[in-house]
Amino acid sequence: VSFDDLDLMELRRRRGAKWSRCASDAIPAWVADMDYPVAEPIRAVLRQMIEASDLGYPQGPDPEGLATVFARRMRERFGWDVDPHRVEVLTDVVQGLHLSVELFSNPGDGVVTPLPIYPPFLDAVSGNGRRPVWQRFELTADGYRIDFERLRAEFVPDTRVMLVCNPHNPTGRVLTRAELGELAALAIERDMVIVSDEIHADLVYGGHRHVPLATLSPGIAERTITLTSASKAFNIAGLRCAVAAFGSAELHRRFRSVHHHARGGIGALGLAATEAAWTQGDEWLRDVVRCLEANRDLVAGHIASRWPLVRAGIPEATYLYWMDFSAAGLPSLPGDFLLEKARVMLAAGGPFGEGFEACARLNFATSTGILREILGRMDDAMAAGRGQ
């Protein structure tokens, strides 16, 4: 497969949010979709279902289906033993976040929340009347690190749930076993439920390794709900399918107390595509990760050589590059400035948490040619706006 052979005109005809919400003279690099063609085994199963008009209500999902495929994959990739009977298939990962916060905490309680963070985490916490207890990523000489001392000082008495995002959107950090252990120790100390969003686990670069939080110890597993899906790594977010794995029967029972009709239905295409991704997609995935890693290096080199005033840590996973423009002397917020002057659309920093207005997130999952065009446009605008 060639991931470098993308045609801008064709991309602009896509109906998805990434391209359709972007003006025709601008290049979108905001929402977390990749521009690459989807893996052939996924295309094949979707084509087959459409051609056979096989679009009726799907079977199940039952533990023998996608849950078993997921459990096998977790064992093979991470040595993690998941009981398929403790897996639920959901519409999406964000649904799992919301339901977990609502079920395992009360209005006014604290919820440990990473910062900066993929904005739906903030909706799940503040939007549900909970108080965020910030787990901050600070940029150090070694990249982004969790400020554990500050986290300890932030705790409020009724902090019932800890949200973890690993690998982390937007910084691209892959937490080490030691960092995960420190987070989990806090959760045990305060008897918290951990909700671990591991949706980017398949997009990890050389030198780093994803550790599922639930593999740390049986004591940690039993208080952990792991959420993931094939939607990021296999680029099928529009198909709406995710899984939640519960570390104890009690967590599972509480989750299932929400009626399945209220939890929403699962689409037949999403189920089939996810199964194809997880059973036949790994060759494609290897190629994509190689291509993304080269793009990551291209952006890292560009920042180092051309934009000394932009502060950023190098992503260890994800196709997202989080940049702090606060020292770059731009005349307006970077998202607005770059859209207006460079005609590139990044994700603005503000929604990732208060205090991140001068940051922006670049999605580098596109062809090298389009990525170079994006960086070149940013060079010109920043030179004019004093960012370089």
Ligand SMILES: Cc1ncc(COP(=O)(O)O)c(C=O)c1O
């Ligand atoms: C950390 C994280 N969680 C969840 C999602 C969204 O997942 P879903 O579409 O399954 O809700 C994303 C999408 O970018 C993400 O980055």
